[in-house]
Amino acid sequence: MIHQQYEVDDHLHEECGVFGIYDMDGNDVASTIYYGLFALQHRGQESCGIAVSDTSGPKGLVLSHKGMGLCNEVFTPEDLESMKGNIGVGHTRYSTAGSSTRENAQPLVLNYIKGTLGLAHNGNLINTPQLRQELARTGAIFQTTIDSEIIAYMIARARVEQPTVQAAVAEAMKKIKGAYSLVVMSPRKLIGARDPYGFRPLCIGKRGNAYILASESCALDTIGAEFVRDVEPGEIVTITQKGIESNRSMCIPKEQHARCIFEYIYFARPDAYIDGVSVYESRLIAGRSLAKHHPVNADLVVGVPESGNVAAMGYAMESGIPYGMAFVKNSYVGRTFIKPKQSSRESSVRIKLNVLTEAVKGKRVIMIDDSIVRGTTSDRIVGMLREAGAKEVHVRISSPPFLHPCYFGTDIPSEDQLIAHNRSVDEICKIIGADSLAYLDEECLYEMSKGLGICTGCFNGKYPLDPPTEDIRGDYQK
């Protein structure tokens, strides 16, 4: 039990990356999953795990290994080598502090009426309390506080009646509500499923005779697999020795789709394509739109690294103002940065970011960031630019202001902590000390998604599903 003091930062955090693979030639897949998780590490740095199922072994033996930390902290080459099996799932996780325990690490491996299941999940259910209560009322016990356990129960119960695991997954999907992308491994199958709204991404790849499921397409690139297609919102794909089959019975009309727009704005890697849309291009569009609708005279456009860089390039392209580099980010200060206890004058922001004085002194700077949540770091970054001699600092945000909570897996804090709640843009501009401030217009979001259905609940309170009435983020057990 190591108690690390994480730096509080002012960014959003996603909850997970999932990865699954079925190698029909019978090759071991653990190390490929490891590489895949590396490519998804940005989606969760708190814990990770791999489970593999050996189709050649007796009784559907499942081997799993998981732990707190980054992939290269949790796995040794020996661990990976000892995990023999040609079907496997992996997971990389972020969570809020309360439930950040090894017990909650995924994949969940369990035994049920039909043998073993390995399950990894990205997303957030909104009817967890009801499902949990219903299950408890019929004698269920819960050993974790993660939604995945609820989902596993729903599948296990459905499986009593249903002829196949995939049918049980479909049955379970009728009852679970919210955002989820799932990879499920049974002794002889790999199943992927995505919630009907398509909140979280999931795509299909292929390498030789192996099928792959991954949260983002960049994980396919990393392992040298080719992109096949995205799992459709509501679709269940089942991969067996015979190939891939699809169940679209849970799909809903495209107009109701509600992809989380923050996948494009911030969560996903720029080299990912989600539902056919390039994340990189989405961000360029956001930057261009800011330049078009919120122009300002300046000498330099810079991004707050890493997430602001692409939008900054878009702004530069559109405005003709040169793109530049104003910050050096210390890449060794990750999420696991341990803050010493000794009271010191060192500022957290300065440890992560330093200004390139040479680049900004005497300049009018346009600084692009992807969002402002609490606003606790924006003022310091603006201040750093001014200290370095920037004549003017104009802040442009590549998303609209956060005004409402998210119930679908993005950890936007409660309204009273949101700087944009009950404040005008001018007021915020003053607080962060900028010369001007502008946010992305909400309409641009549809341009970014190339017209695909998106969820804009955090901006306008219009959620695709009725938000839950009780707090679903409660953590009754540490």
Next chain:
Amino acid sequence: MIHQQYEVDDHLHEECGVFGIYDMDGNDVASTIYYGLFALQHRGQESCGIAVSDTSGPKGLVLSHKGMGLCNEVFTPEDLESMKGNIGVGHTRYSTAGSSTRENAQPLVLNYIKGTLGLAHNGNLINTPQLRQELARTGAIFQTTIDSEIIAYMIARARVEQPTVQAAVAEAMKKIKGAYSLVVMSPRKLIGARDPYGFRPLCIGKRGNAYILASESCALDTIGAEFVRDVEPGEIVTITQKGIESNRSMCIPKEQHARCIFEYIYFARPDAYIDGVSVYESRLIAGRSLAKHHPVNADLVVGVPESGNVAAMGYAMESGIPYGMAFVKNSYVGRTFIKPKQSSRESSVRIKLNVLTEAVKGKRVIMIDDSIVRGTTSDRIVGMLREAGAKEVHVRISSPPFLHPCYFGTDIPSEDQLIAHNRSVDEICKIIGADSLAYLDEECLYEMSKGLGICTGCFNGKYPLDPPTEDIRGDYQK
């Protein structure tokens, strides 16, 4: 995932030690549990854990910490300090290699219809497959391979109907069959229960305003508590802020009691009292009986450390032959002794035991051991005595020969691996190279237990409960 090569030894292993405490004054109990587990460490050195429930905190928060290894490897002072709570349970575990994983460490902490439960368990159920199947058929999922999870389910399901946890425990006990001593913690209660046959021990202690439950009374001595009484076979005791109450509805007639006699012969510490009988005295009686019924002329009586020492003293007292010390045991070679891979001529037995040449040379030696299982080490020990110059080596065993498997938690191997199976005492004597060999007479076992009901199934095949028809020790998931 560290793969340690454990030394194969020829001793039996018990499965667990349990400990529970309720401090009515509200003091934190984690460090007291830690000390208690230390005193029960001999019952299991594979993994251990502690869970505490804070009655003052919100929503019945349970904090738990468990891991592979000995108490002082698993817990740091910081771990213990961070576990605030005045009700707690602890566990120390031994298991066969297959299921030796962190997932299977106890206590089990879970959420169910009425909140949280912490559960620790010593023993072995014999109707696990039936119960597991019944549970699975109604949609249960299993995340471990331990009986405790089955018990937890049975309690959780019973609790749906029953008004209290203790009533649910009683209801569950109607269905689970086999050997078990349980400690269960709910947010406001500590419950102890023992199977109706009394296979495994459990006793009650008191220190100030705190009640304690422990597998052996020596754990009470260690923490400075006084012994109150044993939990009776079949009894359920419930400790709340109001005090202790008892439910004896599951008790059966004393004549049917079936304490595991190996608790007296080998498992328990000699300073323990089980159901009023001193383990030390039991072993003296065994030694005396061997001297009475299997006398031999000799110069010295020695025990194979540690477990043979007390019986050797009994033999010496009865026979008048001086008690001595023939072996030095290396106390640093524990169960976690790691054998190097380099092929070497070092023998496992010699690393653990060395002969005191000075004490045995030219002497006729009576060597007392508690049991012979496979016989793989006895011949080496006899050989070491001879090499050191012993003129004669007479082996006396303080238990009858093992002829049958045990289904109640003692890891006696299958019959074909038992040296006494299909062999006469004379044949065994030749195999181990002794000048004479004798076993304890079965009748003496009742003398050892002071007439209390005991299980003698491993000696004569007469089990108190019908043995299971399928293998209950299977480990479907690693």
Next chain:
Amino acid sequence: MIHQQYEVDDHLHEECGVFGIYDMDGNDVASTIYYGLFALQHRGQESCGIAVSDTSGPKGLVLSHKGMGLCNEVFTPEDLESMKGNIGVGHTRYSTAGSSTRENAQPLVLNYIKGTLGLAHNGNLINTPQLRQELARTGAIFQTTIDSEIIAYMIARARVEQPTVQAAVAEAMKKIKGAYSLVVMSPRKLIGARDPYGFRPLCIGKRGNAYILASESCALDTIGAEFVRDVEPGEIVTITQKGIESNRSMCIPKEQHARCIFEYIYFARPDAYIDGVSVYESRLIAGRSLAKHHPVNADLVVGVPESGNVAAMGYAMESGIPYGMAFVKNSYVGRTFIKPKQSSRESSVRIKLNVLTEAVKGKRVIMIDDSIVRGTTSDRIVGMLREAGAKEVHVRISSPPFLHPCYFGTDIPSEDQLIAHNRSVDEICKIIGADSLAYLDEECLYEMSKGLGICTGCFNGKYPLDPPTEDIRGDYQK
């Protein structure tokens, strides 16, 4: 002893970062050193350490802690808190595999004629074998294989005659030859020294009543200190409770200065200033020069991250061709990336870098990298761009070709491993599969250093000091 399989990459590696601080107000400095090392982590990721000297304690007690790994792996908050002391030195190290052991981690802490010394060192001596032999001949014993131990001996021996530590440092500097920047801590002093040629950087900062010494000025920014000035080549600065004093007796004429140009090209962070020259600006100049002298028609200029980015911006500015982003670098794949043993088709380059297809497809791309050493990765990166649809790939290198080894701390391999050795630029261009290739012209290096004296030995074989005749990189003890 964890054996990690590091990725072989085709970049140069520096050997160390050093940091020292003297807080005249008596505040503990360990956590400030920790932050300082974070800012210097890019100079060495193999091992790190901190030593502090408590001026208030008895007998000049020195506390030190060092280990293999990154700062946040080696230090816990508890470690830092336990290190009380207001004078301290820190070190972060890179080395070749052979001597990569904990024994060789720095700072070196030692006792000698006048008490204790803590010493951290960046650079490479070229007369180590002679000095070592001379010392051995008079009975010295060596417990490490690092130059710092030789330097410590030279100081200790000089101190027998010299009145002060700083005088002993000066005396030692007469004998040691090569590249070095030193921080030395005695119980009451902090000393900084730089070799007369100024190969490696070292600067002075101030925060309140604390003086700081650091390899790069960005470490001052990180801890909120102001830059005072650089330590001059050959200068020894001594910080005591009375303030700072300087000894320039070892300084040589400016014309003979020989700063390692690779500090500007690659090693240092772009936000550092070395001897008054901005590293960022140096790289812009290199990029501009490439554009001026090696122009090509194209649609996009991109850098190979991170080190090629600034030069790419310079190229873009000069040429008017838009600067863009072609690669996404996985920031979780650090030097400690552990390669699984399972043979797999995953390529090392792909794991670290992915191409932004959207950005390059159909484009003529100019790709800027800082150097080509063996050329083992350049062809793969060019190939990745082509696979992503780049129509043309023009490679520009922001340094001249490597033709000669370095004896002063840059791990340029032997000539036969250098791709540019005995090959024309055209031949190299073919090997890496580019449409065109050009290197920086040697003259531009002086422009980059703003006329400061630099070492260009690796490009033209003209070394400021005679190179050693025997191999100085031998590692006689693992």
Next chain:
Amino acid sequence: MIHQQYEVDDHLHEECGVFGIYDMDGNDVASTIYYGLFALQHRGQESCGIAVSDTSGPKGLVLSHKGMGLCNEVFTPEDLESMKGNIGVGHTRYSTAGSSTRENAQPLVLNYIKGTLGLAHNGNLINTPQLRQELARTGAIFQTTIDSEIIAYMIARARVEQPTVQAAVAEAMKKIKGAYSLVVMSPRKLIGARDPYGFRPLCIGKRGNAYILASESCALDTIGAEFVRDVEPGEIVTITQKGIESNRSMCIPKEQHARCIFEYIYFARPDAYIDGVSVYESRLIAGRSLAKHHPVNADLVVGVPESGNVAAMGYAMESGIPYGMAFVKNSYVGRTFIKPKQSSRESSVRIKLNVLTEAVKGKRVIMIDDSIVRGTTSDRIVGMLREAGAKEVHVRISSPPFLHPCYFGTDIPSEDQLIAHNRSVDEICKIIGADSLAYLDEECLYEMSKGLGICTGCFNGKYPLDPPTEDIRGDYQK
């Protein structure tokens, strides 16, 4: 840097065990050293290490691995397997807290004028300050605070003039004063040396074509080697491919020998023979002597485990009073027992020892212990016997009272902390609450050593060498 809270106990501690092996057949020796260190673990549990020299490799490569903790904590099978080499030395260390650091772990591996040396050392020099000063005056630097470094320097300096390592060892022995047993490994030799007084033991063994040096003969038994002979006080043995040769030039007359009598009383394992005398028999003699000269009527003789047991048997044999067992020792509470921070009522003594009530109630008990240092635990143990119902408790100590400090490696505290200093036996008896108390008569010590020369300085202040005038135990660097 783990800060463990060790239990303070009232026993003496030795400083080290040493082990060396030369396998002439070229087999790897690391795992044999590991087993040997296991058998010497009782001589030091703080840190341990192994160094091997590969005679087949290039340039006398030495591989070493050391760390804080017990052998099975410091070494993994992989560590041992990676240490190829047929000559090796090992060390297991105890030290006082101040210098308990990894830097001080042994063997010391170093490079000097003639290549590499590995050196492990048991004992304590008394002219360390003079030697250190002399060395420092000629420019030596010290990286540890252990005597071994001084010895290494003395050998290295002597080697400049001397033709062989063994000659250099002989030369060094002329200057170092005090207690030491040394094993030294050069690339082609294994050397053992013992100080002229023979304070600390060292013996020679043989297994096939391998020669072994070990602190105690029980280490030879453990690895299956036969005992050859003891290294004589003052002797230097040199093992090469040609066999063993001896240098006795430093030997002194037998009458001046001064073996530490506490090796027999307490430090060594009872199965060891030191200079031909059985440790087991020595302890029996002490027990018998106590019975002869300090008889008392009683029902039972018991030892305080483990060290008091053999003397208790001697007492029982001589007196005819039955030997019994009164205590159960918790073998899991080792030196690394970590005490939780939570203030608790648990007593340290009770955690380690419990009384066998059944054995002592109503009895008059004679309790044998090996020594009383501060007396802090004796009263509690006597008290525990009384609480358990013992009618009388008579304490007999198998050594004379401690009245003086030891300068030769036994950590007897300063006089004012010794309970026997300025107190009569009657006064001590009252303090510890016994019915009677007697110590071993000093004359018996010579009987115990079979007439061999011994050091009795701690009892009577008569030291074989003049004690140092300044404190030699100072620890100037942590």
